[in-house]
Amino acid sequence: MIEITNLSKIYKNKKGASKVLDGVSLSVREGEVLGLIGPNGAGKTTLMHCMLGLVHPTSGNILINGHVPNHLAVKRILAYLPERPLFDGWMTARQFLQYHHMLSGGKDSTAKDDIEGVLDLVQLESSARSRIIRTFSKGMLQRLGLAQMLVGNPKLCFLDEPTSGLDPVSRNLVRSIIGKWKEEGATVILNSHHLDEVERVCDRVAFIQKGRIELIERTRQIENARVSVILKWTGPAGAEERLHEVAAHALFECEIAGPYTARFILRTKSQIPVLVRGLVDAQLDVEELFIERSRLEELFNQGEGKKSDE
Amino acid sequence: MNRAVLRFTLLLKLSQISKFEWALCTLLFLGFIAAAAAKSDFAPILEVFTNPATLLVTGYTFARDSALNQESRSDGEYFALLFSRPVTRPSYVLTKSVVTAVGILVTVGTILVLMLVAQLLMGCSEIIFLDAHKALSLVASAWSFGCLMVFLRALPSKISNIAFVIFIYACAGGALLSYGVKLNDDIPISNPATIITWEIMCDTLQQFFYPAIDTEAIANATTFSFVPLVSYTSNCLLYLLGATVLLNRREFSYAES
Numbered sequence: 001m002i003e004i005t006n007l008s009k010i011y012k013n014k015k016g017a018s019k020v021l022d023g024v025s026l027s028v029r030e031g032e033v034l035g036l037i038g039p040n041g042a043g044k045t046t047l048m049h050c051m052l053g054l055v056h057p058t059s060g061n062i063l064i065n066g067h068v069p070n071h072l073a074v075k076r077i078l079a080y081l082p083e084r085p086l087f088d089g090w091m092t093a094r095q096f097l098q099y100h101h102m103l104s105g106g107k108d109s110t111a112k113d114d115i116e117g118v119l120d121l122v123q124l125e126s127s128a129r130s131r132i133i134r135t136f137s138k139g140m141l142q143r144l145g146l147a148q149m150l151v152g153n154p155k156l157c158f159l160d161e162p163t164s165g166l167d168p169v170s171r172n173l174v175r176s177i178i179g180k181w182k183e184e185g186a187t188v189i190l191n192s193h194h195l196d197e198v199e200r201v202c203d204r205v206a207f208i209q210k211g212r213i214e215l216i217e218r219t220r221q222i223e224n225a226r227v228s229v230i231l232k233w234t235g236p237a238g239a240e241e242r243l244h245e246v247a248a249h250a251l252f253e254c255e256i257a258g259p260y261t262a263r264f265i266l267r268t269k270s271q272i273p274v275l276v277r278g279l280v281d282a283q284l285d286v287e288e289l290f291i292e293r294s295r296l297e298e299l300f301n302q303g304e305g306k307k308s309d310e
Numbered sequence: 311m312n313r314a315v316l317r318f319t320l321l322l323k324l325s326q327i328s329k330f331e332w333a334l335c336t337l338l339f340l341g342f343i344a345a346a347a348a349k350s351d352f353a354p355i356l357e358v359f360t361n362p363a364t365l366l367v368t369g370y371t372f373a374r375d376s377a378l379n380q381e382s383r384s385d386g387e388y389f390a391l392l393f394s395r396p397v398t399r400p401s402y403v404l405t406k407s408v409v410t411a412v413g414i415l416v417t418v419g420t421i422l423v424l425m426l427v428a429q430l431l432m433g434c435s436e437i438i439f440l441d442a443h444k445a446l447s448l449v450a451s452a453w454s455f456g457c458l459m460v461f462l463r464a465l466p467s468k469i470s471n472i473a474f475v476i477f478i479y480a481c482a483g484g485a486l487l488s489y490g491v492k493l494n495d496d497i498p499i500s501n502p503a504t505i506i507t508w509e510i511m512c513d514t515l516q517q518f519f520y521p522a523i524d525t526e527a528i529a530n531a532t533t534f535s536f537v538p539l540v541s542y543t544s545n546c547l548l549y550l551l552g553a554t555v556l557l558n559r560r561e562f563s564y565a566e567s
Contacts, residue, residue, distance in 0.1 A: 046563065054393060099318050102313060
């Protein structure tokens with residue numbers, strides 16, 4: 001679906017030139033959900049904007065279904081949710097969606113039903129639907145942004161930080177909409193700082209740093225990666241021995257990380273239930289049990305570490 | 311041309327009509343009533359409001375558009391959303407030119423209708439209004455000035471402002487010259503170099519880039535000439551092409567800044 005070959009982008013201004021993308025090559029299959037993660041200024045948004053045809057690459061190629069990103073055949077199937085939604089403040093939500101319905105080439109005869117349908121789907125309250133956008137809160141704007149994506153019935157969706165600044169209910173809504181697209185076979189490119197979200201909804205994750213793709217991993221691979229779990233307990237005395245027994249029985253690594261604190265290294269995330277069962281059987285008074293750091297967080301921290309070394 | 315952009319830009323322009331514009335219309339109407347009561351000649355007033363310089367100024371206000379403005383960075387994300395839709399940049403430029411032309415026509419048309427109503431109300435014996443040729447010229451000029459203004463708005467602001475002043479100068483100059491005003495006789499410009507530069511500039515613009523057409527002159531000419539038609543069409547195309555090239559160069563991303 002998307003083929004990116006050796007893509008580079010250099011921004012030039014009075015202060016000099018800055019290379020934002022540096023030889024990025026990537027391919028995305030149809031129906032795949034790809035997450036783009038990386039520190040701020042890594043080039044994620046620029047990469048997304050190159051794929052949208054909004055930014056002209058300095059060198060390299062992007063082909064979407066065999067066409068350049070600015071081809072009308074591409075624009076007809078894509079939808080985009082910007083990170084900073086700047087919508088027409090003077091319009092009402094319904095007018096705004098009617099505008100995007102027209103822009104995406106929707107039929108006038110179906111406009112009303114389509115618009116009410118997507119407004120229901122994003123759960124925008126009825127009283128807000130005829131209100132002017134200028135009065136909307138951040139959460140409502142994000143819901144409206146999702147609604148404008150949905151009006152065109154897209155096959156290729158780009159979401160730039162779709163959940164930043166949203167409450168948990170709205171975040172769940174975003175996830176469920178991405179899930180809906182996934183079920184319908186749409187291709188989704190998601191740029192997010194919420195690593196748990198990326199891990200949950202994406203098929204693959206590309207880690208970008210300094211304009212380069214450092215790593216691409218399948219989320220299944222991430223699921224299967226080693227997981228560090230921290231346990232805090234309050235009793236009984238001599239629990240350390242029992243913990244080592246639990247670990248030895250299930251072939252985990254276990255180390256005592258401090259008073260009433262232990263770290264288990266599991267081979268995969270799927271071993272967590274085994275650990276919990278073991279702890280219950282060992283009759284420990286568990287105070288807290290949590291995953292210390294996910295694989296994506298590790299990647300992130302490695303990136304940040306490299307950055308500070310320099 | 312994009313139907314959605316056209317419809318919603320016109321809606322936006324309508325929503326932007328302020329009390330100031332309404333007050334201005336009322337003042338103009340009262341002025342026309344006073345002029346009609348004083349049995350003033352409306353021919354020069356008609357000339358002023360259909361003058362290319364007036365159309366140019368009107369068009370300049372209507373052609374204001376952040377997508378075309380090369381230096382505008384604040385609303386990159388807004389246009390990123392728009393241009394992620396199946397909207398081609400040439401169609402966007404064309405639509406904005408149509409919006410500008412409609413804006414010019416509506417503004418000038420409103421003023422002329424107010425002038426007509428004032429004359430009718432005051433029972434003027436000789437009603438001064440557009441004849442068919444002038445009306446056609448006005449429509450043609452509104453379109454070409456729409457194209458020109460969209461092109462000027464797409465230029466970097468410094469160049470755009472200078473070009474706008476030169477065009478105003480040439481258009482007003484053209485109007486003065488058409489009244490038989492001789493520069494060195496009637497306008498006190500003492501420096502010959504200034505006069506020569508001024509004349510060269512006006513001549514060049516009027517010969518090559520002047521975006522208006524005089525349909526009356528074409529109709530009344532003894533031999534038909536394609537030159538004004540070709541010049542008019544090619545100029546409009548040139549402005550549209552220029553604006554499209556400039557818009558194509560723009561990148562819509564906050565990452566750019």
